[in-house]
Amino acid sequence: MSKDSSAASERDFTQGVPLDDIADDGILTGQVGDESVLLVRKGGELFAVAATCTHYGGPLAEGLVVGDTIRCPWHHAAFCLRDGQVAHAPALDGLKCWRVEQSGGRAFVREALPAEAPPKLSTAKVPVSVMIIGGGAAGNAAAMTLRSEGYEGPITVWSADASPPYDRPNLSKDYLAGTADPAWLPLRSPEFYAEQRIAVRCDQRVVQIDPASKTLALANGAHEHYGALLLATGATPIRLAIPGAQLHHVMVLRSLADCNALIARLATTRRCVVVGAGFIGLEAAAALRTRGVEVHVVMRGTHPMEKVLGAALGDMLKKLHESHGVVFHVDADVNEITATSVKLSTGDELPAELVVAGIGVTPEIALAQQAGLAIDRGVAVNEYLQTSAAGVYAAGDIARWPDPHTGQRIRVEHWVVAERQGVVAARNMLGKQQRFEAVPFFWTQHYDLAINYVGHAEGWDRVDIDGDPVAHVCAATYWRGNQRLAVATVGRDLESLRAEAAFEAQTPVQ
Template sequence: MTNSSSSTSGRDLTQGVALEEIVEGGVVTGSVQGEPVLLTRKGDELFAVAATCTHYGAPLADGLLVGDTIRCPWHHAAFCLRDGQATRPPALDNLKCWRVEQIDGKAFVREALPAVQPPTLKIAQFPESIAIVGGGAAGNAAAETLRREGYQGPVTLWSADASRPYDRPNLSKDYLAGTADPSWLPLRTPEFYAEHRIDIQCGHRVVRLDPDSKEIVLSDGQRKRYGALLIATGASPRRLTIPGANLPHVAVLRTLSDCDALIAQVANARHCVVVGAGFIGLEVAAALRTRGVAVDVVMRDAHPMERILGPSLGAMLRTLHESHRVAFHVGEVGKIESNRVMLTTGEELAADVVVTGIGVDPEVALAREAGLDVDRGVVVNEYLQSSARDVYAAGDIARWPDPWTGERIRVEHWVVAERQGVVAARNMLGRRERFAAVPFFWTQHYDVAINYVGHAEGWDRVDIDGDPGAHACTATYWRNNKRLAVATVGRDLDSLRAELAFETQTPVSHA
């Protein structure tokens, strides 16, 4: 995107901007009554929208204009330029918009436009009630989408978590590091759910599903009927099965309560051993180094995240963490004792706290026991429908036919889960919208972020453009000369362009 902010930053857009300054595909930055605003053009139409993403506040001037939308450079949210609506997660809130008037060769930004109001859908045409099992990314996104789409019937979200929906990616990043205000974590306030008539039932586990009678059974024996159901039960962390794995100083990180317990544990800790060098393990290592805790990481491969990102980016991450005095050990843990970890190589590591990040397993027991098709996840079609009538699945448990690879895949990432929650909600209302989003995730280590679009469970070639050591590069993953995924470091716009390139490919048909 062409950005003329260097010459126009802070200018008052109500005073007018020459039309020749507003080029197609570019933005002019300025302000309206002190609020940062972007002014942009699509053909003969001009749009003025708020300048920062409603997710984490990224500067949208650094993003990408696609049709009549603008995409966030950090985490790939998208907003409609016409009315400011958030058209794709992870952003939940809309952008503010202003009216633009053209007079004598200039564009003047006028009053703010009214917020978009949802339509009103007649309940007789839709499910009499909708139940959502799971209070994570997919479940929360689905509940909000139902109300955005105008659904008027009862919406109940049943969550085994004691906390209302929160920003899970932050747990292993700023929140664990102690640099995030705890008030940032909840996705919404209790007042928001009350205003939108979303019944959040936290601390309630659904133990049985009966698709024939359209009932769920809670752990206390209560039976609840539904008209349509979304299963979004997520995943649970794998546990070590070695001697000492159940000692009280051995932790996992999945929920807010897990994170709060870990923060309490490391308050007086000097040494932590992290078992596993995936996303969670490395982000935990970075967060604990920020707290001043000495960290040793035990991993199976020569480089962290090598199986996902390849050796070049894996080596980059290892060097980055070692520059922050994280020590890496290749091997496996054989035994955990009260103050040390013993590797199968014979090496011993001091450990006041042990954190295991060795992957997760999808929570499919509810679906399996209800007779739904399960194969390394809950099997769904392109509309996220399960094998049971009026039962949908989304998030970490959903295994869907990916139109870009031609394979059935399951992805354990926040943005994918939110986007599936949106599509599942619309389809419960009869929209018949295919889930065709290109998978996206990001991971943050100190001040270095990696964005990844696409899906590559295996590859036979990795092309590197740029310098991983300088934290400015693009890695492209190929199999049989087919581009499967792109990871970028320090190249946010390239990540957006790669995502768009995947979207414009011809989908692979499924048998």
């Protein structure tokens, strides 16, 4: 990929640009009227698309062209250059596109192209109705995909959450830190769901599934029939099991309600103890420090997130948090919580008006177990995300699938994976028979530092570090023997995209 100079952002594409200015897989930035546009060359073809990712507004000019897609450097959303449609989550909306004309050795960007209409589906090949249990990333993505693929039947999302689908990753990041507008959180407006004829039933818990009769039972006693079913029940936080864990100031952070309750307590909180130094614990610590709260983190081991990122990046995160005033208590457990303090296994006692437990989650598989579905440390699915019951699919935190990149069955608890699985499950409900082959991706944010991670490494025998973690510019590659399992990058967004593309291109493990 090549990028032009900043001055080129003022280029008027309607006046034309020399074809020689655009290298193959190259990106030029310019304007069409008052809109920022990218001109991309792929072989002998030229494409003009909007310059900003529709997820969090990432600059696509700093991204990567892979095949006929352009990929965002921030969170790896991908868009088709031909029609602007979303190729990879986490983006929900496609890109605006323009027609490109070549004449006299120059490229001219002309009128905007109309959005692609959904395809027509044969009603004989699709379920009479679709029900989705879970209103998180996978469930929301599946419902939207069904409509974008042309499905016209009834779609109902049953969610135990009191709020319509929202941007869960934001809860432990900018929203908790007070730097995100609450209006950013809903993934879609009520009007959108109404227009798309997607019935979102919040605060409704499904208590039983009968795959034989294709029915489900609700906690209120009602029974519903489905044509196809997606289980996307997500995960629930693990609670502390120690004296004092039930006190009102001991909290977890999973739902919007959890986050709002936590924020409400900050008005009277000066000191917080975070139990656990994983994703949620450390992101919450950063957000609370941004609000000026004194934060102590209690953790087992000596390096935060060492099981996921290794010692070098764990040490980098520890030093980053310490530079912002976070105090770590390593090789420690919490033995007891009182109304005013936290007592540690080391003998220390920490004053605290608030305790946040971030010690992991457990997949919500009770419904699947009750229904007699195959269980394998999650809900077992095949490469099409089908469970052991006909017409029942699973996606997101609960799904354990055969990963072609590692040759293992894996389960991943990350937002982007859940969204991408929701898309594939929806397509397969419509008879597409699409294998789920996406490379797992996640990002984590701490103050102004982000780590992007592609691949999956539950265990490794070496980590190669390129660059300087202290300077927050580096890449860590995780290996088992000669097999590259995953790559984590800091300050190297383009390298992260290239790693993802390389994993996609490699021969699947048999």
